[in-house]
Amino acid sequence: MKKTAAFLILTTLAACGTPQEQCISRNTRDLRTVEKLIGESQGNLQRGYAIERYEVTVPDWRPCIRYVPGTKEDPTPRPVSTTCRSWDTEVRTRPRSIDLALEAKKLSQLQVKQRDLSRQAQSVIAQCKAAYPE
Structure with a gap:
């Protein structure tokens, strides 16, 4: 999780940075989206309801x-x-009821997707660093 948080901070700062940072940000957009959805799903499970x-x-x-x-x-x-x-x-915003079992299943699927995207991101980051050395 610490690697993910550090990666998120790095890619957030990359949005207006060097060509290398822009390359990394552009190619890891899906990973950031999945991580945002994981955070939202974890919050829903902790609260017991979603916020609409x-x-x-x-x-x-x-x-x-x-x-x-x-x-x-x-x-x-x-x-x-x-x-x-x-x-x-x-x-x-307003609270919205959710199926907790379905939300837990969605969370586990998102975490699997996150692991896959993280592995892909490692090679993309290496390619961006090779293409745009700082």
């Missing part, structure tokens, strides 16, 4: 300027400071 994310559209009031029609004496529209409603999207 969903979007809600909510009103958002902001200061703005509106123009009101002018009068007969002065037909030019006048600016008036007021509040305007716009719509914003918020991401909220």
